[in-house]
Amino acid sequence: MDDNSTELIIRSGDGEVDIALLENKGLVEYHNEKLDKGFNVGDLFLGRVKRLVPGLNAAFVDVGYEKDAFLHYHDLGPQAASLQKYISESITGKKTAGDLRDFVLEPDIDKNGKIDAVLKPNKYLLVQIAKEPISTKGPRLTCEISIAGRYLVLVPFSERISVSQKIKSREERDRLRRLISSIKPKNFGVIVRTVAENKKVAELDQDLRDLMSKWQEGFENFTSSKPPKKVLGELDRTNAILRDLLSPSFNQIVVDEKDLFSDITGYLKTISPESEKIVKLHKSKIDIMEHFGIEKQIKTLFGKHVTMKSGAYLVIEHTEAMHVIDVNSGNTAKSETNQEASAVRTNIEAAEEIARQLRLRDMGGLVVIDFIDMRQAENRKQVHEKLKGYMEQDRAKHQVLPVSRFGLVEITRQRVRPEMEIKTAEKCPTCNGTGEVQAAITVIDEIENNLKAVFDEQKENSVKLMAHPFVAAYLQKNMYGYQRKWFKQFKKWIAIEPKNALTLLDYEFVDKNGAEILL
Numbered sequence: 001m002d003d004n005s006t007e008l009i010i011r012s013g014d015g016e017v018d019i020a021l022l023e024n025k026g027l028v029e030y031h032n033e034k035l036d037k038g039f040n041v042g043d044l045f046l047g048r049v050k051r052l053v054p055g056l057n058a059a060f061v062d063v064g065y066e067k068d069a070f071l072h073y074h075d076l077g078p079q080a081a082s083l084q085k086y087i088s089e090s091i092t093g094k095k096t097a098g099d100l101r102d103f104v105l106e107p108d109i110d111k112n113g114k115i116d117a118v119l120k121p122n123k124y125l126l127v128q129i130a131k132e133p134i135s136t137k138g139p140r141l142t143c144e145i146s147i148a149g150r151y152l153v154l155v156p157f158s159e160r161i162s163v164s165q166k167i168k169s170r171e172e173r174d175r176l177r178r179l180i181s182s183i184k185p186k187n188f189g190v191i192v193r194t195v196a197e198n199k200k201v202a203e204l205d206q207d208l209r210d211l212m213s214k215w216q217e218g219f220e221n222f223t224s225s226k227p228p229k230k231v232l233g234e235l236d237r238t239n240a241i242l243r244d245l246l247s248p249s250f251n252q253i254v255v256d257e258k259d260l261f262s263d264i265t266g267y268l269k270t271i272s273p274e275s276e277k278i279v280k281l282h283k284s285k286i287d288i289m290e291h292f293g294i295e296k297q298i299k300t301l302f303g304k305h306v307t308m309k310s311g312a313y314l315v316i317e318h319t320e321a322m323h324v325i326d327v328n329s330g331n332t333a334k335s336e337t338n339q340e341a342s343a344v345r346t347n348i349e350a351a352e353e354i355a356r357q358l359r360l361r362d363m364g365g366l367v368v369i370d371f372i373d374m375r376q377a378e379n380r381k382q383v384h385e386k387l388k389g390y391m392e393q394d395r396a397k398h399q400v401l402p403v404s405r406f407g408l409v410e411i412t413r414q415r416v417r418p419e420m421e422i423k424t425a426e427k428c429p430t431c432n433g434t435g436e437v438q439a440a441i442t443v444i445d446e447i448e449n450n451l452k453a454v455f456d457e458q459k460e461n462s463v464k465l466m467a468h469p470f471v472a473a474y475l476q477k478n479m480y481g482y483q484r485k486w487f488k489q490f491k492k493w494i495a496i497e498p499k500n501a502l503t504l505l506d507y508e509f510v511d512k513n514g515a516e517i518l519l
Helices: 080-091 170-183 201-223 237-245 258-271 273-278 294-301 339-361 377-393 440-456 469-477 482-490
Strands: 006-012 016-023 026-034 044-053 058-062 069-072 124-131 140-142 152-156 161-163 188-192 229-232 250-255 279-281 305-307 313-318 323-328 365-370 398-400 408-413 464-467 495-498 507-510
Touching (some): 006 258, 026 294, 044 201, 069 124, 080 124, 080 201, 152 201, 161 170, 170 188, 201 229, 237 258, 250 258, 250 273, 258 279, 273 279, 294 305, 313 339, 323 339, 339 377, 377 398, 377 408, 440 464, 440 482, 440 507, 464 469
Parallel strands (some): 006 250, 161 188, 250 279, 323 365
Antiparallel strands (some): 006 016, 016 026, 044 058, 044 229, 058 069, 124 140, 152 188, 365 408, 398 408, 464 507
């Protein structure tokens, strides 16, 4: 395996998909996507203006969510009048196609104007989800519509061509601008993404054609619908990650379900046919996340305390206003004679882990980091530069302020989805948090009683016991030999397999196909 390997591991469950991105076997992103939840960032909706709130200079729009979505005046975009004209002409039948060749753009709206001068209650409005529903809030909307492709982003009602700032070569930036200006349709702006660097005109032209087809699809959907109605869905999270992240560094994409395997290979055929061969179907009966060691990493990485290789650790606290991360040296300082050098070394290690944690948990808003104090200004600058460098891989918009005299760093990070939160502190399944734990032997009695029921009542021939690693080890290595005892009793060998996802006193029986046997 390549030293710089990137792997995408995808587990399909009951109504949801878990997506883990591994870099050099280490978990850097983890997403849990509920299927058909209906309000993903990038989705286009035909909504209806419910009410205007002049005090907030905003409107509430019905897009079908239980709470009305929020649209601020600044999110209308300069071409809001053109958008409304387009919607009106399309719904009344004056406009019969999605292209804008013969469409006359309206003047930009006043950037410091008032919401009630632009919108009226009950008006139809084409909007895009800018932030998913978070906590008690409905979705956040924008009227500055954009449709993302593999290499390009299509921006209706604009003529502007923008090139990603991450493309540094002036010659390449000029080439891309000239190329796009020669193929882009009238009244459509284009943003050139970083992955378009050094791509040929045929690839970019095909991507632009695909985006125009999507825009036409949205036109056909909203002209035949009444609000609230989704008219164009963003890719699901799996394919969106593939579109945004897929690169030659990907070694493999592993999925555990045939339909999902077909979906992904089909999507890769359209965006990167040469990558289709790296998709693999996980056929083992062992859970895919267990097989790749991801369950164990989740338990380790999502807790309040995160330990690093050196023995130093982070304490991560979440409040309503901000996230706070405290860096602690642990036992590392005891072996160092130079306290400043020790602080710098630990802070740099912490900076790398913090950049990973922000991506992994998708922490947004204000993040305050309390690094170990450093006396020398050049050391504070070094840690700041390292942190910025580690965060370059982060696709969310962010800003990192310099380290203060007291070792504090403030980061703002864009939040468009609810934060990934996984509880790693488990309430005891027996004592229910009272602090008194049931003796392990009683659980083994329970296992034995249920084994009898599995064989006698359900007539199973092949049974495997899944248990917490501690319990599994006890049953396998115990001097009494539970497996031998059960073999004598039931005349069948019961395999035992550890499973990190189970709590200490939890267990499962599975059949020869890996399906759980329900009692």
